Amino acid sequence: MNEEQLHTMRHSLAHITAAAVKRLWPEAKFGVGPVVENGFYYDIDLGEEKISEQNFGKIEKAMRRIISEGQEFEHFTMPIDEAIEWARANGQPYKEELLNDLKRSGTTVAKDLDADEMGTIADGDAALDEVGFYKNGDFVDLCRGPHVDKTSSVGAFKLMRIAGAYWRGKEDNAQMQRLYGVAFAMQDELDEHLERLEQARLRDHRKLGKELDLYTMSPLVGAGLPMFTPRGTVIRDKLAQYSNQLREAHGFTKVWTPNITKTALYETSGHWAKFGDELFLVTSQETDDEMALKPMNCPHHTQIYASKPRSYRDMPVRFLETTTDYRDEKTGELGGLNRVRSLTQDDSHVFCRQDQIEAEIHGLLASVREMYETVGMKLRVRLSYRDDSDGYLGDPELWTAAQEQLKNAVIANELEYFEEEGEAAFYGPKIDFMATDAIGREHQLATAQLDFVQPERFGLEYTAEDSSKQQPVMIHCALLGSIERFMSVFIEHTAGWFPLWVAPEQVRILTINDTVLEYVEEIEATLRETVLMQPIKYNEVRFARDDRNESLGKKIREATAMKVPVQLIVGPKDQEAREVSVRTQESETKVALSELGEFLKGL
Known part of the structure; x- marks a missing residue:
């Protein structure tokens, strides 16, 4: 049919x-x-x-x-x-x-x-x-x-x-x-x-978020304003750390911008006219300045770029900032971590020459591809182009050249793609990242966008080789997009069984009885000395001990309910043999204590 x-x-x-x-x-x-x-x-x-x-x-x-x-x-x-x-x-x-x-x-x-x-x-x-x-x-x-x-x-x-x-x-x-x-x-x-x-x-992130103690909401704090527990904060931090690591490998440097700004910034950028009713307004008791909580970061980054003269030799200039933005979303549209009022973006902005667009997009796509291969989600992209209507700003010839460069970069990165005319933003063509989760649902998680408008609105320029003043092209990109939204998808994709590198509690030691407590201390010393290098560098092992006077079966059930990926079962025979029983989702095996660190690195 x-x-x-x-x-x-x-x-x-x-x-x-x-x-x-x-x-x-x-x-x-x-x-x-x-x-x-x-x-x-x-x-x-x-x-x-x-x-x-x-x-x-x-x-x-x-x-x-x-x-x-x-x-x-x-x-x-x-x-x-x-x-x-x-x-x-x-x-x-x-x-x-x-x-x-x-x-x-x-x-x-x-x-x-x-x-x-x-x-x-x-x-x-x-x-x-x-x-x-x-x-x-x-x-x-x-x-x-x-x-x-x-x-x-x-x-x-x-x-x-x-x-x-x-x-x-x-x-x-x-x-x-x-x-x-x-x-x-x-x-x-x-x-x-x-x-x-x-x-x-069964995978609903709202259900698992509560069961796994990842985040909470409070009516005293407000709708759409999630608070992350120690366990949930580990996941947020590790995802952001990995995103930063991937982008820094491609030449991005960190910047920081404040959470409030004068509304004049967004009037200049054009965001006030388009999104003014989505901004949280801030009142000063000291001045008459009209302020707002920042809903996005790109206008701030233009001001860092504009803070000093730039030459063609400086290009491209690459900024990254993982920061929380605020948008006054309608209450009825809020839901778990999918749609929130405080969203943290792993934001990136590139200021480059027109002839550098393809190379910059290539680097961003390589980072995106590596990110989604690591989290185990199939990725394809939508190339969103302009159509023949009058709703787009900028030189049509520049658009045509830019769209061709986007397509070339996607092909070079061997990404599955499809093209749609009329889906571009008014200020430039874009790439929408579409990730498929474990049960076949497709999610748009982030976007790479070319922007010909903000550089013009803010009067950004650089000195070209012939000493003329030229306007840079701006590229917006995030690997995760909203970390909150990404986490909602990631929790459901994994069903809460997070990969070892990002799991809030990677290892739990389960004792059979209290005769092995001194040996457990040796195991803990080994874990403290173990550093997991992939995919995040210098990721120390996060572990806990369950030495309660309870049955081993109960301890295993509770560790499994919390979806702890590695359970180390320790009894008198393990102590005598100088080994541990390593229990994962897939198997259970005996590992010598001297080899435990290398074994964990291989998981």
């Missing part, structure tokens, strides 16, 4: 869902029911009554009955005024509102709603004289289709969840119940999808 057929099938199932709800709740009022990724939803108003997951079984039963009846999907049209009267007579106020809007504004309304349930749409933005309907059994709905021929021609489905949704996405409107379902052509495809969802549930 191709994508178009699958879309039609899912759309038909949305109608079957509404028809089933109508059978069970005859007074139900309906909004829209479009196809979404892997399935569909329908917005429903049942007044005071609420659909719960306990109702899913009877709704699915009613859906299967409709499917088994093999009802034909019959298409017909109706004059717009007659359709409005139909909606009014059938107690469908949401359809009536849509029809009135269609009568006035035609396709503009349909596009704004981003839904399939908009009737037959004519070309242009003219008001409509006629709209389309579909009928299956005794259920009639405003719809432009298409649908399968009959209800029996749909695949496997399952209702998944119910959520609140404001009508047409506006908070002032009525809140409806949005009933979601998933659907696939074959039952085995549905089963595979449900298994992936179950894996995603």
Whole structure:
């Protein structure tokens, strides 16, 4: 089944869902029911009554009955005024509102709603004289289709969840119940999808973050402002350390900028006009300066570049800064570490000549490739180009040359890529890094962007070989992007079983009894002398001891629940043999104490 057929099938199932709800709740009022990724939803108003997951079984039963009846999907049209009267007579106020809007504004309304349930749409933005309907059994709905021929021609489905949704996405409107379902052509495809969802549930970083004691939230601190525990802070620090190490190997040097700035900086950069409503404003009790918590770092780095004269011999100039930024995200959009108000970026900015773009992008991509190979995620990139519209700033010839250099660098780094016109930022083309996690989900984690605009806005320049003043090109790049967002993906990718180099507790020593405590001290001395050199240089072993008067089985279960990657089991026989039992996820083996350090380095 191709994508178009699958879309039609899912759309038909949305109608079957509404028809089933109508059978069970005859007074139900309906909004829209479009196809979404892997399935569909329908917005429903049942007044005071609420659909719960306990109702899913009877709704699915009613859906299967409709499917088994093999009802034909019959298409017909109706004059717009007659359709409005139909909606009014059938107690469908949401359809009536849509029809009135269609009568006035035609396709503009349909596009704004981003839904399939908009009737037959004519070309242009003219008001409509006629709209389309579909009928299956005794259920009639405003719809432009298409649908399968009959209800029996749909695949496997399952209702998944119910959520609140404001009508047409506006908070002032009525809140409806949005009933979601998933659907696939074959039952085995549905089963595979449900298994992936179950894996995603088990790997949910919010669940694991609590169980593994990685971060916490507090209502006294505020929504979207995570605080990291000692264990979670180790992961943050090691990821940032590795990112810095990779970039420093390519000539980047660290800088530091303050967390607040005058808003004039962002007015000059253009960010105030575009993102002003996302800034946290700061009031001074000493001056009249209008200040803000910094939401990004690039304008600050331009000022470091501009702090002294630059020559073509100085180029490229490379800055890196791993720092926390602040954005006043909407409360309803916050979720775990995915979307936060305090985000830490491993930010990088390059100021270079136009002829240096390809070499600089090549170095950045080599770092990105090494990072994602290390964390075990397959990487591909999207090359985002400009199109022929007027929404882009800068010389088109410069854009063309820059886009070619981006593509050459991606090819040289042997990265899988695809190209999309019209996806560039207004100030330059970009590379979006798309990483695939352990259960097949793709995440955009970071971006490398060319910027022709900020150097111009800030009047940045360098002295060329012919003594003329030239404007540098600015390149923005981060390997991780937001460390908080990366951690949410990384926790779920690993299911909390972090690689040894980044695990908050790498080794736990488990004693069988208290006769081996002196030997344990020798083991600890060996661990203190062991330094793991890959991938981070000088990564000292992080270990703990569990010598409680508890059974070994309980100690192993607790260490495993905390997903400690290496467990050293020590008993009297180990002490006598001058060895330890090394237990990992994959195996358990005996290792001589004298060889323990080298063994750990090889994990």
